[in-house]
Amino acid sequence: MSKALLYDSTLCIGCKQCEVACAGQNKLPYDDAIAAEQIQSEHKMTVVLTRNDKFMRRLCLNCNDPSCASVCPVGAIQKTALGPVTYDASRCMGCRYCMVACPFSVPKYEWGKLVPKVQKCTMCPDRVAQGKPTACAEICPTGATKFGERDELIAEAQKRMHDNPGTYVNHIYGLEEVGGTSVLLLSAVPFETFGYRSNLSKDPMPMLTYRVLSHIPDFVPLGGMVLGGIWWITHRREEVAVAEGREATKTNATNKNGRKS
Amino acid sequence: MARANTFNFTTFKFTFWKVVFLFWMAAGLYATYIRFTQGLGASTHLNDQFPWGIWISFDVLCGVMLAAGGFTLTAAVHILNVKRLHSIIRPTILTAFLGYILVCAALMFDLGKPYNIWHPLIMRNPHSVMFEVAYCVMLYTTVLALEFSPIVLERFHLQKPLKVVRGILIPLVICGVILSTLHQSSLGTLYLIVPEKLYPLWYSPLLPAFFFLSAIAVGLAMTIFESSLSSKHFGLQLELPVLQELGRVLVVVLGVYAILRFEDLANRGALKLALRPGYEMYLFWVEISLGIILPLALLTQRRVRSSANGLYSAAVLVVLGFITNRMNVSITGFEGSTGVRYFPKWTELAVTGMLIAAGFALFGTAVKYLPIFPKEAVALQPLAEQDSTLPDVSGVMEHAGD
Numbered sequence: 001m002s003k004a005l006l007y008d009s010t011l012c013i014g015c016k017q018c019e020v021a022c023a024g025q026n027k028l029p030y031d032d033a034i035a036a037e038q039i040q041s042e043h044k045m046t047v048v049l050t051r052n053d054k055f056m057r058r059l060c061l062n063c064n065d066p067s068c069a070s071v072c073p074v075g076a077i078q079k080t081a082l083g084p085v086t087y088d089a090s091r092c093m094g095c096r097y098c099m100v101a102c103p104f105s106v107p108k109y110e111w112g113k114l115v116p117k118v119q120k121c122t123m124c125p126d127r128v129a130q131g132k133p134t135a136c137a138e139i140c141p142t143g144a145t146k147f148g149e150r151d152e153l154i155a156e157a158q159k160r161m162h163d164n165p166g167t168y169v170n171h172i173y174g175l176e177e178v179g180g181t182s183v184l185l186l187s188a189v190p191f192e193t194f195g196y197r198s199n200l201s202k203d204p205m206p207m208l209t210y211r212v213l214s215h216i217p218d219f220v221p222l223g224g225m226v227l228g229g230i231w232w233i234t235h236r237r238e239e240v241a242v243a244e245g246r247e248a249t250k251t252n253a254t255n256k257n258g259r260k261s
Numbered sequence: 262m263a264r265a266n267t268f269n270f271t272t273f274k275f276t277f278w279k280v281v282f283l284f285w286m287a288a289g290l291y292a293t294y295i296r297f298t299q300g301l302g303a304s305t306h307l308n309d310q311f312p313w314g315i316w317i318s319f320d321v322l323c324g325v326m327l328a329a330g331g332f333t334l335t336a337a338v339h340i341l342n343v344k345r346l347h348s349i350i351r352p353t354i355l356t357a358f359l360g361y362i363l364v365c366a367a368l369m370f371d372l373g374k375p376y377n378i379w380h381p382l383i384m385r386n387p388h389s390v391m392f393e394v395a396y397c398v399m400l401y402t403t404v405l406a407l408e409f410s411p412i413v414l415e416r417f418h419l420q421k422p423l424k425v426v427r428g429i430l431i432p433l434v435i436c437g438v439i440l441s442t443l444h445q446s447s448l449g450t451l452y453l454i455v456p457e458k459l460y461p462l463w464y465s466p467l468l469p470a471f472f473f474l475s476a477i478a479v480g481l482a483m484t485i486f487e488s489s490l491s492s493k494h495f496g497l498q499l500e501l502p503v504l505q506e507l508g509r510v511l512v513v514v515l516g517v518y519a520i521l522r523f524e525d526l527a528n529r530g531a532l533k534l535a536l537r538p539g540y541e542m543y544l545f546w547v548e549i550s551l552g553i554i555l556p557l558a559l560l561t562q563r564r565v566r567s568s569a570n571g572l573y574s575a576a577v578l579v580v581l582g583f584i585t586n587r588m589n590v591s592i593t594g595f596e597g598s599t600g601v602r603y604f605p606k607w608t609e610l611a612v613t614g615m616l617i618a619a620g621f622a623l624f625g626t627a628v629k630y631l632p633i634f635p636k637e638a639v640a641l642q643p644l645a646e647q648d649s650t651l652p653d654v655s656g657v658m659e660h661a662g663d
Contacts (some may be wrong), residue, residue: 071389072386072389072391073392073394074385074386075386093377093381094373095373095391096312097389097391097451099309100313100458103455108309109309109312111300200457205454205456209389212446213388213393216443220439223435227336227340227435228431231339231342
């Protein structure tokens with residue numbers, strides 16, 4: 001049902017064919033200079049990091065319950081049933097809350113352009129919809145990046161860890177992080193080495209804000225009633241005071257007429 | 262009186278503040294040109310690690326906070342029926358209205374595609390705090406415009422629309438208070454989704470409550486601040502007893518905020534971070550000293566509370582303290598996790614300076630040409646103004662319904 005990518009860094013040879021294919025798929029420039037860049041940017045949606053001869057891909061993890069999609073005020077970012085988290089630039093107004101909210105700091109911005117877009121890997125939604133693997137998985141010569149059903153890939157990752165004791169750190173990154181992601185990572189060295197956060201909750205992040213937001217429909221009529229009630233009571237006292245002393249002074253009578261009651 | 266003071270080149274004189282104003286307008290307009298011809302990259306120090314800078318931190322977060330006097334005072338006067346505060350409600354509404362106009366202006370600079378700012382009207386994502394923020398900005402600016410409209414309508418003697426606005430005043434005020442409560446707190450809610458990025462001295466599940474409570478404190482402080490400034494600048498009588506009353510409420514609000522804030526830090530085990538030397542610790546104590554400790558130390562003394570200068574100083578401290586708080590939540594608190602330091606580019610400062618200068622200038626212009634301060638009421642019926650035990654006739658009649 002839900003598609004996913006499994007990246008096994010122990011199989012990766014750092015050939016960067018995935019970077020090339022990704023740039024081609026997303027019509028982005030690619031040359032030796034860009035190949036040397038070790039950072040995700042608005043023109044580089046995936047990057048193969050090298051640290052002490054170990055490789056690790058960075059890309060959008062296409063979360064199961066993505067923060068970016070939940071925070072986008074105009075619904076420009078959507079989680080599709082197949083897995084990809086897509087972006088529609090025509091809806092975007094450029095508030096960049098997705099960049100602030102993403103726990104993996106994935107979305108990048110075209111700061112140099114007058115009509116800027118957010119750029120992030122969207123897991124090749126058109127290819128996936130046609131039943132094809134993502135561009136990066138298709139081109140990978142060693143099978144380090146593998147496309148498939150999320151459930152099957154999880155089972156495979158667990159099998160690899162079981163069959164090769166000592167090869168991997170005992171963690172499938174993306175299995176539980178922020179409620180699970182559509183990209184699963186295996187590594188021989190701790191994921192923090194490559195900047196993946198280890199302090200993430202297992203619960204989806206969007207609940208943190210929705211817990212508060214969901215009270216608004218209750219709060220509005222309740223607040224209106226309380227405020228209206230206070231207004232009624234505070235002004236009623238005054239009316240009573242005026243009515244009781246109606247005959248007493250002319251001033252008070254003027255006051256009563258002056259107020260709307 | 263005000264009419265005599267119209268613009269005339271032969272009598273125009275450069276004063277210190279006019280030069281300051283012109284400087285910021287010139288710098289700001291040049292920065293505006295750069296922003297809209299070369300984009301955000303050329304006009305800001307924002308980058309992928311730091312997507313929100315001072316246009317959000319100061320212009321929006323602080324701008325909305327500084328406008329909080331509007332809902333605080335309208336609630337006190339129209340809902341709680343505290344008549345003594347009536348004389349300062351118009352300048353407060355003016356401040357709030359200008360504040361929101363400037364927030365909208367700042368958003369036009371900060372949004373990557375400002376011409377899409379209307380998109381939330383038809384493209385809705387009710388799960389997004391930013392969606393709530395967008396609606397609060399739109400609706401509350403409208404409410405403020407309506408709350409402000411009687412002043413303009415009065416000036417031009419438009420009785421019919423005046424009657425309509427006054428007829429819906431109480432529902433309008435209630436809407437304003439609800440929208441403000443939502444908006445002030447939602448700016449804190451924005452940051453609930455980044456527990457792993459925001460430094461624990463500032464990240465708290467109570468952020469919405471902190472933003473709301475501190476907005477009330479700042480609303481009161483801003484009212485004291487602007488009343489004091491106006492009395493000096495426009496030669497008006499200072500409503501000292503009224504401001505003293507606000508000072509007392511301010512003590513209570515700050516006290517509640519302080520207790521809640523430190524209880525929260527203790528409960529989350531973050532209190533030790535307040536003593537761990539470092540960048541964050543220093544800025545945390547700047548915020549707490551300016552915003553809470555010093556003003557409380559000042560305002561709890563009767564001697565300070567009963568002096569115009571004492572109240573003014575305490576109010577300025579509160580405002581500065583909570584500006585620091587908003588900057589800490591939105592900038593300082595992110596520098597540790599992102600690993601980059603952010604300092605605004607000159608163009609960002611120039612735009613912010615231009616908007617502040619415009620705010621002061623618009624306030625001055627409005628005071629000059631519109632019935633903002635109740636001069637006539639004070640002059641004509643001084644006895645009724647002072648007598649607070651009886652229902653305040655002159656105040657009620659003068660501003661029935663605004």
